[in-house]
Structure formats: C-alpha cells, structure tokens
Amino acid sequence: MKAEIIAVGSELLLGQISNTNARFISSQLAELGIDVYFHTVVGDNPKRLLNSIEIAENRADLIIFTGGLGPTKDDLTKETISAHLNKKLVLDKQALLYIEDFFKRMNREMTENNKKQALVLEGCTVLPNKNGMAPGMLLTTENHSYILLPGPPKEMEPMFQFEAKPLLPKLFNEETVILSHVMRFYGIGEAELETRVQDLLDNQTNPTLAPLASDGEVTLRLTAKSNSEAEAWEKIELLQKEIFDRVGEYVYGYNNDSLASKLQEILVENQLTISAAESMTAGLFQSEIAAVKGMGAVLVGGMITYTESIKVNQLGVEQQVIDDFGVVSSECAVAMATCIKEKFDTNIGIGITGAAGPDAHGGQPAGTVWIGIALNDMSPVSYKLSLSGMRNTNRLRAVKFTIHYLIRLLREQGYKTI
Numbered sequence: 469m470k471a472e473i474i475a476v477g478s479e480l481l482l483g484q485i486s487n488t489n490a491r492f493i494s495s496q497l498a499e500l501g502i503d504v505y506f507h508t509v510v511g512d513n514p515k516r517l518l519n520s521i522e523i524a525e526n527r528a529d530l531i532i533f534t535g536g537l538g539p540t541k542d543d544l545t546k547e548t549i550s551a552h553l554n555k556k557l558v559l560d561k562q563a564l565l566y567i568e569d570f571f572k573r574m575n576r577e578m579t580e581n582n583k584k585q586a587l588v589l590e591g592c593t594v595l596p597n598k599n600g601m602a603p604g605m606l607l608t609t610e611n612h613s614y615i616l617l618p619g620p621p622k623e624m625e626p627m628f629q630f631e632a633k634p635l636l637p638k639l640f641n642e643e644t645v646i647l648s649h650v651m652r653f654y655g656i657g658e659a660e661l662e663t664r665v666q667d668l669l670d671n672q673t674n675p676t677l678a679p680l681a682s683d684g685e686v687t688l689r690l691t692a693k694s695n696s697e698a699e700a701w702e703k704i705e706l707l708q709k710e711i712f713d714r715v716g717e718y719v720y721g722y723n724n725d726s727l728a729s730k731l732q733e734i735l736v737e738n739q740l741t742i743s744a745a746e747s748m749t750a751g752l753f754q755s756e757i758a759a760v761k762g763m764g765a766v767l768v769g770g771m772i773t774y775t776e777s778i779k780v781n782q783l784g785v786e787q788q789v790i791d792d793f794g795v796v797s798s799e800c801a802v803a804m805a806t807c808i809k810e811k812f813d814t815n816i817g818i819g820i821t822g823a824a825g826p827d828a829h830g831g832q833p834a835g836t837v838w839i840g841i842a843l844n845d846m847s848p849v850s851y852k853l854s855l856s857g858m859r860n861t862n863r864l865r866a867v868k869f870t871i872h873y874l875i876r877l878l879r880e881q882g883y884k885t886i
Contacts, residue, residue, distance in 0.1 A: 469502045472528035474520055476536035476545050477619055478511035489534040489617075489624050496628060498678065499648035500636055501691055502530065512542040521552055525612055530636075535619030537602040539581045546605070546616055550589060553609065557587040560594050563603045570601055589616075595631040599623045606635060613639060646693050647700035651711060652725055653686045654872040656718040661686050664714050668707070675703050684865055685727075720875050727871040728757045734875060735766040735816075738883045743812035744770035745783055745804040747795070747821040748829075748837065753867045768812045773804065783807045796822055796830035798850040801840030809842040817842040820870060825859045837866045841874055849877065 473490045480487050490507045497504055506527065510520045517536075524531045536545030550557050564586035571578035585602040588594050595604030595615075600623035605616040615632050617624045637646065653661060658681035662669065665688070669677055675692035690707055694700035712719060721730040735742060744753050751772050757763050771783055776795055779785045784807040785800065793799040801819040809817025822837030823829035835855035842848040851873045855862040879885040 469530060470528045471497055471502050471504045471530040471532060472506045472508060472524040473504060473532045473534070474508045474510060474517075474524060475534050475619075476510055476512065476517060478513075478542075480509045480535075481511050488621055489619070492621070492625055493532055493534070493628060496633055497636075498689060498691070499646075500633070501646040501648075501676075501693060502636065512536065512544060514544050514548045517544065517548045518552055521549065528612075530613045530615070532615045532617065534617045534624055537585065537604075537616060537618050539579075539584050539602075543584075546587065546589060549607075549614060549616070553589070553607070553614075555592075555607070556590040558590050559583075560586050560588045560603060563588070563594065563597075563601075566597075567601045593635065595627055597623055597627055599626055604628075604632065606632060608639065644693050645695065645697050645700050646691065647697060647704060648689060648691045649701075649704045649708065650723050651688045651690065651708065651719055652721045652723075653688070653715065653718040654684070654720050654727060654868065655876075656686060656715060657681075658686050661688070661715060661718070665711055668710065675700075675707050677707065684868055717876070720872065726760075727868055727875070728760045728763075731757060731871050731875055732760045732763050732766065734878055734883065734885050736762065738878070740816055740878075740883075741766050741768050741814040742816040742818065743768045743808045743814040744818035744820070745773050745779075745808035746770065746818075747773055747779070747804070748824045749820045749863050749866055750774060752863055753818065753820060753870055756867050757871070768814050770808060770812070770818075779804065784811065794830045794832070796832040796836055796838060798838050798840070798852065801838035801850050802842070802848040803840070805840035805842040806848055815844050816874070817848075818870060818874070820866060822853070822862075822866060824862050824866075825857075835862055837862070837869075839866070839870050839873060841870075841877060843877060843881065846881065 473493055475487050475490055479485050487509060494504045508520050510517050533545050536543045567582055567586055568578060589605050589607050592605040592607040597603050600618055602618045604627050607614045617627055658679060662679055675690050678689045680687045690704045692700040692703040720727060746753055754770050758767055773779045773783045776790060780787050785803045789799050789803050801821050804819025805817040819840035823832050823834050825834030828834055837853035839851045840848055853869055855865055
C-alpha cells in the first residue's frame with residue numbers, strides 16, 4: 469500500500485506551526501507496513517487543495533488529510549473533497565449532539581457555524597472526536613481510500629491511533645497480520661549502528677528493518693508480515709536476536725520505552741533508591757526521571773549544587789578535592805555522587821558536573837561533562853563526555869547519557885534490566 473499525507477492550513481506554510489501531524493501519522497503507518505512516499509502541505513485554498521488531491525490520487529492508494537474541518541470559512545477540506553468525489557455532506561446527529569453538549573458543559577453559547585463541524589461525507593465511516601468537536605471520516609471508493617482528521621495534534625493523534633488505525637488492516641490486508649517491533653539504542657551513533665547491521669539492511673525481505681535517529685537516540689523498527697501473529701513474532705525474534713548479538717550493549721528498551729521509563733522499571737524491579745547532586749544540569753536529571761509515573765517509589769530527592777561553596781558547605785564535597793582537581797573533574801563528580809548517596813541514604817548517588825557552554829568552566833572546554841555514579845558498596849565510577857552542541861542541548865544530552873550509563877552499570881553488576 470502507498471499512502472500520501474496532505475496537511476491543510478496556511479499557518480503551516482507561513483511557518484507559524486510545525487507539521488508534526490505528518491511525522492506522527494507516518495510512524496503509525498510504518499507499523500502497519502503502509503509506505504508513505506509523499507508529504508504535501510497546502511494552504512486554505514480550494515483550487516490548490518483540489519490540485520493536491522488529484523496529484524495524490526495518481527500516486528497513492530490511501531490519502532490522509534489533516535486540518536480544515538473546523539467551523540470557519542477557511543476550513544474547506546471536506547467541502548473540497550465532497551465536490552471532487554460528488555459526495556453530499558450530511559449532518560451526523562451523534563456529532564451534533566456531542567458539539568451541543570460541549571457548549572453546554574462550557575456554559576457558552578453555540579454559534580450557528582459550529583454546526584458545520586457535524587457535517588460528514590455521505591457514506592463515510594465517522595471517526596468520533598473524543599478530544600474536540602469536529603469528527604473525522606474514512607471514505608473508500610473504487611480506487612482510493614480517504615481519511616479526514618482534525619488539525620490540532622491533541623485531537624488528531626488519539627483519533628488516528630484509536631479510531632482510524634484499527635480499521636486499516638481490515639481495509640487493506642484482510643489475510644495478513646503485520647507486526648512491528650522497535651528496538652531502542654543509546655550511546656551509539658546512527659552511522660555506527662547502521663554499519664554493524666549493514667548486511668541485514670541490504671538483504672532484508674521479511675521482516676524489514678528501518679533505522680531512525682532522533683534526540684541522540686537510535687531506533688530500529690522490525691516489521692514482519694505473516695498469516696498469524698505468532699508466526700510474525702517468530703520472524704521478528706530471529707532478527708532481533710541477530711541484532712542483539714551484534715549491538716546488544718547499546719539496547720536499553722523496546723517500543724514505547726524511554727530512557728527514563730526504563731530506568732524507573734529497573735529501579736522498581738530491583739528495589740533500588742536514587743538521589744542526585746547536579747551542577748551543570750541544575751535539576752534537569754531529576755526532572756527528566758520524575759516525569760515518569762511511579763518514579764516516586766524510588767527517587768528520594770537531590771540537590772542543585774551550582775556553585776563551589778554549595779558543593780562544599782551544603783553537599784559535603786571536600787575543599788581539597790576541588791582545589792586539587794577542579795569542579796569539572798572525575799574526582800568532583802564521584803565526590804558529589806558519594807556525598808548525595810550518603811546524605812539521602814539511597815542505594816544510588818548521581819553526581820553531574822561540567823561546562824555546558826558556550827564558555828569554558830573550571831578550566832575545562834565547553835561540552836566537557838563528568839558523571840559520577842555511586843552504587844551500593846561498590847567503588848564509585850565516573851564517565852567523561854565531550855559534547856559539541858548548544859548549551860541546553862549539552863545539558864539534556866548529559867542527562868540522557870547519565871541514565872544510559874546507569875542502566876549499563878546496573879546490567880554489568882547483575883541487576884535485572886532487559
């Protein structure tokens with residue numbers, strides 16, 4: 469199957485908002501084995517939209533629209549498709565009741581133009597909007613299928629994932645099960661990972677293998693097609709084992725895992741508590757992991773030790789350590805980790821110090837980071853980073869590398885991880 473995504477809205481062309489909808493839909497379609505060859509963005513103009521539809525129909529089987537379903541005059545997506553396909557727009561009573569109820573709950577008067585949002589293409593499958601007002605639509609003709617979705621991501625994403633996506637396998641692959649599985653890596657670059665699995669990429673058939681890099685992470689998406697889910701999963705497991713044998717030390721999780729969520733899972737599983745002393749990251753490490761539900765069971769607390777005096781007088785780092793080695797050093801990071809572990813009585817202590825940039829700090833060039841980890845009774849360890857990004861990029865990468873190194877250390881020490 470070939471798909472094209474058409475995002476409708478002049479605000480996209482003006483750069484006022486980013487087209488994140490296309491990225492999200494493409495990733496969802498990849499899980500179903502549906503190929504997206506084109507992303508199109510068109511303004512709120514019926515002639516140009518019609519031209520985009522005609523072009524898409526010549527190169528795609530499935531055409532997905534986002535935006536242009538609202539109540540105002542410039543929301544013309546369904547009107548343009550209605551005229552093009554010679555399909556009437558009819559009132560969906562359920563959608564109208566939902567819109568009316570929304571205004572009642574908000575204690576606001578509903579204007580007449582809001583009824584326009586309850587109009588749908590005749591003969592379509594209506595996709596309920598549980599996070600907004602305008603419903604979506606799925607319409608199939610002899611040669612094409614059309615999906616219409618609202619523009620706001622908070623409405624579009626759940627509608628596609630829970631209303632539209634479940635309908636697609638039945639629509640296009642009635643006899644085929646398509647199973648997708650994501651392996652997540654950190655600490656290895658996209659180029660190196662690709663080099664290590666190049667022969668698998670070159671010779672892929674079923675399952676297929678697709679790499680993707682984002683935010684310092686790399687993923688490999690394994691997609692298998694078969695007549696049963698068990699058989700498709702068997703194919704994926706064989707390929708996954710081959711990949712793990714080559715680069716397993718960089719695998720931290722699968723599918724919807726994040727570094728922080730995986731760390732939370734490991735800490736809870738092993739009943740380990742954690743605290744952190746942060747200098748250059750100024751609480752970002754604790755904020756990142758605390759965003760994960762359930763982290764309260766293992767995250768005890770921490771300190772922001774941004775200055776030398778706070779490191780010494782409040783945290784308890786010996787002045788001699790800083791005098792001899794500097795605040796940006798292995799010794800300082802280890803001392804911070806050890807002191808916070810003892811002060812908060814946790815199994816794990818984290819110390820992060822460095823020069824975020826753009827200027828040097830503590831006699832070290834911008835991008836230099838030291839991470840200290842004190843784990844139970846073992847001797848503390850440290851890791852050095854030499855980063856080259858902007859200031860806040862370096863801070864975030866320092867946090868992610870800290871989580872990565874901690875997960876790896878726990879695995880090496882025999883704790884239950886992956």
